[in-house]
Amino acid sequence: MAAGKFGSKGYTSASRGSDFLRSVLQNGSGRYVQQLQRLTFRFCQKSQESKQTRDYVENGLTDFANRNPGVVLYVTPESDVDPKICAEYLNGRTEIVTLNKLTEDEISKKCEDLKDRSGLEIMRRRKNIHTDVPSIQGEWTPFTNFKKYDVKYKPNFAVETKHSWDSFPAPWTGLYRRNELYKLENRQKLNYTEKSQEPLGKWGPILRPKY
Structure with a gap:
């Protein structure tokens, strides 16, 4: 169990880290910059656990490289190592994904997920909407500008019959x-x-x- 300044993190909902929904340097407000910088494939040359990873490197990695020319790809075959991907992002974070017991399609899906990530750590979102500059007027509600609204006022639901051609005052x-x-x-x-x-x-x- 990882223990830090504030105790253990990541195992229960109470101790799991949380953050507001945000992006890297307002990425996407202007020109979108892909945050994935480098993908490094490490796998064994002979083990059965790395067979699917070797097949993906031989068959599908070229297509991934053609679709994402801004991502640098490294292939590192070694001996007696578990297959894994090391993803490096522009913000300096590094994420390692284990590929053991995954098929070629699942490995391709992992690469696409890493490519679409911003590099920020995955955390529990506190709320879906967040602004860095909150309004000093507070949150808008339908009763914000309704001057006659009073929580102590009891509404009258009595039905009144009127002629359809009667003129009514226009409030607007x-x-x-x-x-x-x-x-x-x-x-x-x-x-x-x-x-x-x-x-x-x-x-x-x-x-x-x-x-």
Whole structure:
């Protein structure tokens, strides 16, 4: 068990390290820079455990190199060693992945995962959204600018019947443009008899859809 300044880490949810969601030097806001710098394959020349790694180096590593020209690849065959990959990133971190008992497809998937990584240590995320410059106004809610909102106020759910042609005050009149206010103030005005005979207004019979 690894023990550090604050005790053991990585075994229980309470002691596991956590961090906010972040990227390396705001990578991706402009031109994306691939963070994987070097991949080193170490495997045995004769052991059965390294057979799948040898097959991947012979068959699939060339395709990976052609797709990722910015990644430097090293192949280091040795004697009596377990197959593994050593990934080095631009931020200085090094990550080692064991390839024992993995197939060629699984090794290829490991290489793709290492290629897409930022080099930052994998930690438990505290929350999905984080900003380095938080707003001094606090978190926005639907009731932020709702002046009549009061937690002690009991809402009235009584149902009131009204005529569909009754005029109601527009609460958002101050947000309309001048030409829109002109249309609202000078729109067609009909009495109840005319409205019952022509519910769609003056142009209703002309604009009525035909089937």
